Amino acid sequence: MFGNTIGMILLYIVLIVYVLAVNFYSFLYVFALQKAEKGSSILHEKNKNQGQEEKKPNIFNSFATKPIEGFDWKLLLCGALGGAITIFVCMFLFKYKLNNLLLMIVMPVFIAVNGYLWFMLFRSGFFIRA
Numbered sequence: 001m002f003g004n005t006i007g008m009i010l011l012y013i014v015l016i017v018y019v020l021a022v023n024f025y026s027f028l029y030v031f032a033l034q035k036a037e038k039g040s041s042i043l044h045e046k047n048k049n050q051g052q053e054e055k056k057p058n059i060f061n062s063f064a065t066k067p068i069e070g071f072d073w074k075l076l077l078c079g080a081l082g083g084a085i086t087i088f089v090c091m092f093l094f095k096y097k098l099n100n101l102l103l104m105i106v107m108p109v110f111i112a113v114n115g116y117l118w119f120m121l122f123r124s125g126f127f128i129r130a
Contacts, residue, residue: 019082026083029074030090037096076106084110 079087088107090096097103 022081022083023086026078026086027090030087030096034094034096079107079110082114084114
């Protein structure tokens with residue numbers, strides 16, 4: 001009985017660390033994307049004024065790479081894995097991609113799906129029994 005309780009507590013700790021890690025990564029990722037986008041617009045204005053070619057910004061390049069121009073699939077993956085609420089809140093805080101209809105529809109859907117899965121997980125008996 002005592003070993004089962006320890007195992008459940010460890011499972012809770014792993015679950016909490018997972019949720020915190022996914023949400024922390026989501027926050028950092030949206031922040032890096034917003035900084036890279038903001039940096040590219042500032043760089044574009046500087047180069048326009050100086051008559052030079054536009055260079056890609058070097059801010060968070062390794063962290064915020066975009067395989068498809070104009071959209072990043074990592075946001076959807078992070079949202080599906082449990083970071084949807086953080087992404088959605090950060091989109092409004094940093095004013096990032098608010099005109100992207102797909103993200104504005106999919107993130108609340110992911111929030112509802114994640115909430116439902118958490119509810120079903122705890123309702124199914126995934127709790128510590130004394």
